[in-house]
Amino acid sequence: MIHIAILGFGVVGGGITEVLEQNKTALQRMVHDEIHVKYILDRLEFPDSPYADRVVHDMSVIANDPQVSIVCETMGGVGAAFDFTMQAIQSGKSVVTSNKELVAKRGVEILEAAKEMGVSYLCEASVGGGIPQIRGMRTSLAGDTITAIDGIMNGTTNYILTRMRKDGATFEAALAEAQTLGYAEADPSADVDGLDAQRKIMILTAIATNMLADEKDVYTETMTKVTPADMDAAARWGGTVKLLGSARISGEHASLYVCPVFVPGTSPLANIDDVYNGIRFVSPVTADVMYYGRGAGRLPTAGAVVADVAAAASGLADRELPMEWEAAPAGYVLPFSENVFSYYVRVKTDTVREMLERASLVFGEIQALPGSPVGYAEFITPPTVEAEAARAFAGNTFAGLESRIRIMAT
Amino acid sequence: MIHIAILGFGVVGGGITEVLEQNKTALQRMVHDEIHVKYILDRLEFPDSPYADRVVHDMSVIANDPQVSIVCETMGGVGAAFDFTMQAIQSGKSVVTSNKELVAKRGVEILEAAKEMGVSYLCEASVGGGIPQIRGMRTSLAGDTITAIDGIMNGTTNYILTRMRKDGATFEAALAEAQTLGYAEADPSADVDGLDAQRKIMILTAIATNMLADEKDVYTETMTKVTPADMDAAARWGGTVKLLGSARISGEHASLYVCPVFVPGTSPLANIDDVYNGIRFVSPVTADVMYYGRGAGRLPTAGAVVADVAAAASGLADRELPMEWEAAPAGYVLPFSENVFSYYVRVKTDTVREMLERASLVFGEIQALPGSPVGYAEFITPPTVEAEAARAFAGNTFAGLESRIRIMAT
Numbered sequence: 001m002i003h004i005a006i007l008g009f010g011v012v013g014g015g016i017t018e019v020l021e022q023n024k025t026a027l028q029r030m031v032h033d034e035i036h037v038k039y040i041l042d043r044l045e046f047p048d049s050p051y052a053d054r055v056v057h058d059m060s061v062i063a064n065d066p067q068v069s070i071v072c073e074t075m076g077g078v079g080a081a082f083d084f085t086m087q088a089i090q091s092g093k094s095v096v097t098s099n100k101e102l103v104a105k106r107g108v109e110i111l112e113a114a115k116e117m118g119v120s121y122l123c124e125a126s127v128g129g130g131i132p133q134i135r136g137m138r139t140s141l142a143g144d145t146i147t148a149i150d151g152i153m154n155g156t157t158n159y160i161l162t163r164m165r166k167d168g169a170t171f172e173a174a175l176a177e178a179q180t181l182g183y184a185e186a187d188p189s190a191d192v193d194g195l196d197a198q199r200k201i202m203i204l205t206a207i208a209t210n211m212l213a214d215e216k217d218v219y220t221e222t223m224t225k226v227t228p229a230d231m232d233a234a235a236r237w238g239g240t241v242k243l244l245g246s247a248r249i250s251g252e253h254a255s256l257y258v259c260p261v262f263v264p265g266t267s268p269l270a271n272i273d274d275v276y277n278g279i280r281f282v283s284p285v286t287a288d289v290m291y292y293g294r295g296a297g298r299l300p301t302a303g304a305v306v307a308d309v310a311a312a313a314s315g316l317a318d319r320e321l322p323m324e325w326e327a328a329p330a331g332y333v334l335p336f337s338e339n340v341f342s343y344y345v346r347v348k349t350d351t352v353r354e355m356l357e358r359a360s361l362v363f364g365e366i367q368a369l370p371g372s373p374v375g376y377a378e379f380i381t382p383p384t385v386e387a388e389a390a391r392a393f394a395g396n397t398f399a400g401l402e403s404r405i406r407i408m409a410t
Numbered sequence: 411m412i413h414i415a416i417l418g419f420g421v422v423g424g425g426i427t428e429v430l431e432q433n434k435t436a437l438q439r440m441v442h443d444e445i446h447v448k449y450i451l452d453r454l455e456f457p458d459s460p461y462a463d464r465v466v467h468d469m470s471v472i473a474n475d476p477q478v479s480i481v482c483e484t485m486g487g488v489g490a491a492f493d494f495t496m497q498a499i500q501s502g503k504s505v506v507t508s509n510k511e512l513v514a515k516r517g518v519e520i521l522e523a524a525k526e527m528g529v530s531y532l533c534e535a536s537v538g539g540g541i542p543q544i545r546g547m548r549t550s551l552a553g554d555t556i557t558a559i560d561g562i563m564n565g566t567t568n569y570i571l572t573r574m575r576k577d578g579a580t581f582e583a584a585l586a587e588a589q590t591l592g593y594a595e596a597d598p599s600a601d602v603d604g605l606d607a608q609r610k611i612m613i614l615t616a617i618a619t620n621m622l623a624d625e626k627d628v629y630t631e632t633m634t635k636v637t638p639a640d641m642d643a644a645a646r647w648g649g650t651v652k653l654l655g656s657a658r659i660s661g662e663h664a665s666l667y668v669c670p671v672f673v674p675g676t677s678p679l680a681n682i683d684d685v686y687n688g689i690r691f692v693s694p695v696t697a698d699v700m701y702y703g704r705g706a707g708r709l710p711t712a713g714a715v716v717a718d719v720a721a722a723a724s725g726l727a728d729r730e731l732p733m734e735w736e737a738a739p740a741g742y743v744l745p746f747s748e749n750v751f752s753y754y755v756r757v758k759t760d761t762v763r764e765m766l767e768r769a770s771l772v773f774g775e776i777q778a779l780p781g782s783p784v785g786y787a788e789f790i791t792p793p794t795v796e797a798e799a800a801r802a803f804a805g806n807t808f809a810g811l812e813s814r815i816r817i818m819a820t
Contacts, residue, residue: 019553023553023554030732132551139542139726140546141542142717143437143713144717145432145436273676285540287703287707287709287710289541290703292700303553307549311549316726319726320440322440
């Protein structure tokens, strides 16, 4: 019997007990043993739950019970969740987590403690709900060298952008709809401002490189400024607008960023809609692989936690590519200003031809977008160093600048 | 040092040595040891290869060398490949294969022998080139219950269908182009008649259920009869035509089939084009997950072989969901005639309205397709048991029947 404890009996924590029951037989085939929930740590009591008798309020009960070998942390946040995680690890227990904020902010020291104690710290559920991309990176792609990651990593914003594209909705209207449906929080800022995606791209890049970036080095741009006019322009250009978390990785350096971009219609990422996520890896051998699925939700996320529990219980986790993260040293993450992007640009102007000529002088060979609304110049710039583009947009040259959105880098 | 042997120094076999060199560092991080190619078995010599001194012509040299722990079989076919595989396993070596025909036809006895000897028989490279769906099923999805599989599993036919859709090409013209580009063989029948996809859906279903179907129970329909008129109709319907390998799995039964189907444009499978593959799994917990990538090609396929070598060498393979296949007993695979599909139907007729009325009498509430060419009745049937649909199409009721293509089942 494998005894586990669940920290936090909320949406995901409750889902774990459900998945364990529902898939008992399949799990037993993999683990060759029964998985038993011995404790549930929560501030509340759950008198009506069949698990009422497992509820405890003191972490040391769990830490001090040598029977417990695996702890699932689904509390969220970086305060108590960090303390309890360290307490569990220092008591010789493996920890499985869905807490992306904690992994992104304190992953280095938690993994170091886990290595010292010879236990695992597993975080599949922290990125992309039920989509098994972390296990994929640590098993199937482990013998390859990942050079690029691009992903729709946040279901809330993808739902909003899908509604904007399909229904011509404004950001505000689409957000309100997402909130009504329960896809967006009352305070949606972590999603729409890109923080959620930022943490995820930090985690995936760390899996690929063992270097965990500092969040201040990950350029992160809100998607709240995307308008129906931008969607319309993207369609005329032959694509759509998506919020991507991206990384470009070479031997010595990486560049990480989160921002809304024009994605060409030929990219498999362009067709990932609603609350679905899709994460694409480029590498010299495997070429490119994309994982697609439900990026969030009670059962998919709980399922990812349970898959990690099974991996810890079966010993699989010890045979995967080891996670031995370091804090990325100064200079490892390149300044965002050194990246090169083409831009979509829209300028309100009475003199469209002159504006396009001016743009050519600044950027070189631009490409005017066909079908622009009257009174607007719209163009795509050639690849331009970010710092130069920022300078061009900051000055008075493009007075009437209404929008500039990067084109997804190849 | 982990000593391995490669059987067959062709496209994939040669790729293995390349991948091992290219990803030496990454592999060492996972395996904690160096992987060394000790032997290459081939009928030919390769005097100009840096591996010339490893070439042998006698399998017993490899089988009798206790240093060799892993053998990569990339010969193809079921004759010598089967004998050498069994010889390697009976000598206590794990075998990694890219040979889908062998896995689909003799997988049960090979896996049984491997179990007896306590070694692994791994086949990631036999399905979907570099796409890690088999490892995904045996690790991340292992604790879930897969109920449906739908996949674009053959790059050659997907390239042909993509050209037909985008360029309005006929099957013959698109095939000729694929042959020129090296995407299709001179004799393309294994691809276009669905045999390749048949083997792959047999393998994936066996991974999910541990039941290996007999190929005669897997309904397999050629895609050579798909015409530009069908593509045009699919577009008007709101989708496209794809060749899918599919399985529907319940506790006691499974249904497996390969045929061209109408895929709705909202499905992520509709947008997988050119030589790419995409394979989607449905399960109650993870909901749905799709793996996308290059389904074939020298390096992606060799990369999948090397990933399996690393899994065998690191001990990962022993911790995955075990593959203990049985030959599916009589009645496990349901007769294809019991499946239920909606159909797209096109009938050449001078009396369109009467033909549609007749169709309503036969099928019930049909849906006429808008924009049909003059002189044709086109309609979508309601869900109909396959046996009844076959009977309706066989008689004289639909004289002038030009095409009937199933709609992808949900």
